[in-house]
Amino acid sequence: MARQYFGTDGIRGKSNSGKMTPDTAMRVGLAAGAVFRRGDHRHRVVIGKDTRLSGYMLENAMVAGFTASGMDVFLLGPIPTPAVSMLTRSLRADIGVMISASHNPYEDNGIKLFGPDGYKLSDELEMRIERLIDADISSQLTSSKNIGRAKRIDGVHDRYIEFAKRTMPKKVSLSGLRVVVDCANGAAYKVAPAVLWELGAEVITIGNEPNGLNINHECGSTHPVALARKVHEVRADIGIALDGDADRVLIVDEKGSVVDGDQLMAVIAESWSRDKRLTGGGIVATVMSNLGLERFLEERDMSLERTKVGDRYVVERMRGGGFNVGGEQSGHIVLSDYATTGDGLVAALQILACVQRMDRPVSEICHRFDPVPQILKNVRVTAGKPLEDAHVKSAIDAATETLGKSGRLVIRPSGTEPLIRVMAEGDDRVLVEKVVDELVDTIAGVKAVA
Incomplete structure (x- = not known):
C-alpha cells in the first residue's frame, strides 16, 4: 500500500x-x-x-x-x-x-x-x-x-528547562561564555534562552519574537547568516541556531563560520569516546553525512553506520545496534542517553561543555575534519517518476563508476517536498560538480516529458 x-x-x-x-x-x-x-x-x-x-x-x-x-x-x-x-x-x-x-x-x-x-x-x-x-x-x-x-x-516549560539543565556534565558551568541563541521565532523562544542563562552564560537572544508568520524566516538553522552577523556584532564566543521546533541545531563559531551536524557529531563522539561513554563503537548517521566524517571516525577506531534520511531511521538503527550518538548533517543530533529524538538544545549543551572543559575557541574545537567536497542540488518534480526511467538509471550507473572508490553518489526523492535530491562527494571537486550537473540535467529532461 x-x-x-x-x-x-x-x-x-x-x-x-x-x-x-x-x-x-x-x-x-x-x-x-x-x-x-x-x-x-x-x-x-x-x-x-x-x-x-x-x-x-x-x-x-x-x-x-x-x-x-x-x-x-x-x-x-x-x-x-x-x-x-x-x-x-x-x-x-x-x-x-x-x-x-x-x-x-x-x-x-x-x-x-x-x-x-x-x-x-x-x-x-x-x-x-x-x-x-x-x-x-x-x-x-x-x-x-x-x-x-x-x-x-x-509548568511544562519548567519541566523541560530542568530536564535540559540536567544533561550538562556535573560541575560544568557556562559562566564566562557569551552566547547568542537564535530561536527561529519558533517553539524554543522561551525555553532555550532560559536554560543557557540559568547555566551561567551571558545570553543574547534573536529570533524570539514569533508572530505566527515569521517562524524560520531569515533566521534559525536554515538561515544562519543572521546569527553569524550577531555573533560578530557582540563579539560572542559562540552562536546557537535552532529550527522552528528545536529538534535540530547548527553552531556558529566566534569567527562567524557555520558548523554543521557532521562536525558536531564528531566533537561529541570524540569527547564521549575519550570519557568511555560512547556505546556501539561509533555513531549512526544518514547517507547524506560527509565522507570526511567517516574517515575521521575510522582514524580513531570508531565506526559510522549509515541509514536512510530521516532522524527516525537513525534512531531505529541506534536502538538496534546499541549506539548512543547519532544524527544528520542538517543538525538533528540524537543523544539517546538523554532523549528519544533529536534535541537541538541538548546537543548544543554538549558542545558548550566541551568548550568549557577544553578552554579553546569554538573554531578549533568544532573543526574536527576537513569535509570532502560535497555538492547537493534539487530537481523539482511535478509529475511522473524520473528515477524509474531507463535513461536516468543508466546515467546514475555511469556517474557512480566515474566517482569510483574516492567518492559517493546519493540520489533520493525528498520525503517532505516534491523534489529529487542529487548529492555527490569526492576528493576532486571539479569532477563532483560535473557529475551532479549532468545528472540534474538528465533528471530534469525526463521530468519535462513525463
Whole structure:
C-alpha cells in the first residue's frame, strides 16, 4: 500500500490545503486514538505545537478527533518537539503529538506522532493509522459517556528547562561564555534562552519574537547568516541556531563560520569516546553525512553506520545496534542517553561543555575534519517518476563508476517536498560538480516529458 499521508517525518504539507486541513487533522486524531486505545484505563494524549498561525486551527481539530475517540487531551502550547517526546513519557500518555513543519516556512505545517515510549512511530503503526484516516469514522467514535476531556497543562516549560539543565556534565558551568541563541521565532523562544542563562552564560537572544508568520524566516538553522552577523556584532564566543521546533541545531563559531551536524557529531563522539561513554563503537548517521566524517571516525577506531534520511531511521538503527550518538548533517543530533529524538538544545549543551572543559575557541574545537567536497542540488518534480526511467538509471550507473572508490553518489526523492535530491562527494571537486550537473540535467529532461 502506497503512503498517502506520512512522509519521512510525519505528515506535512501546506496548511489549509491538501492533507493539512482541519478535516485531516481531526481524522488523524480519531485514527491515532483508535490505534492507541489499549486496555481499560483512561487514555490520554499530549499535544504540543510550534508558533505557526495554523497551529491553532490544527490543534483544535486534533482535540476534536482525540476526544471523539475517547482520549483525554493535555495541551502543552508552543514547546520544542523533544519536550513533547519527553512529556509523553513523563505524563504517562498513550500518544504524543507535535504540530510542526520543523524548518519549513510558516505556510506549511505538519503532524509528528510519538508512541508512549517517546519514540516516533514505526512504519507499521503509521500504515495502520493511514488505513483509518480515510475510513468510515463511525467505528472509531466512542460512546457519549466516554468522550474525552481537554485541558491546558501548566509548568511544562519548567519541566523541560530542568530536564535540559540536567544533561550538562556535573560541575560544568557556562559562566564566562557569551552566547547568542537564535530561536527561529519558533517553539524554543522561551525555553532555550532560559536554560543557557540559568547555566551561567551571558545570553543574547534573536529570533524570539514569533508572530505566527515569521517562524524560520531569515533566521534559525536554515538561515544562519543572521546569527553569524550577531555573533560578530557582540563579539560572542559562540552562536546557537535552532529550527522552528528545536529538534535540530547548527553552531556558529566566534569567527562567524557555520558548523554543521557532521562536525558536531564528531566533537561529541570524540569527547564521549575519550570519557568511555560512547556505546556501539561509533555513531549512526544518514547517507547524506560527509565522507570526511567517516574517515575521521575510522582514524580513531570508531565506526559510522549509515541509514536512510530521516532522524527516525537513525534512531531505529541506534536502538538496534546499541549506539548512543547519532544524527544528520542538517543538525538533528540524537543523544539517546538523554532523549528519544533529536534535541537541538541538548546537543548544543554538549558542545558548550566541551568548550568549557577544553578552554579553546569554538573554531578549533568544532573543526574536527576537513569535509570532502560535497555538492547537493534539487530537481523539482511535478509529475511522473524520473528515477524509474531507463535513461536516468543508466546515467546514475555511469556517474557512480566515474566517482569510483574516492567518492559517493546519493540520489533520493525528498520525503517532505516534491523534489529529487542529487548529492555527490569526492576528493576532486571539479569532477563532483560535473557529475551532479549532468545528472540534474538528465533528471530534469525526463521530468519535462513525463
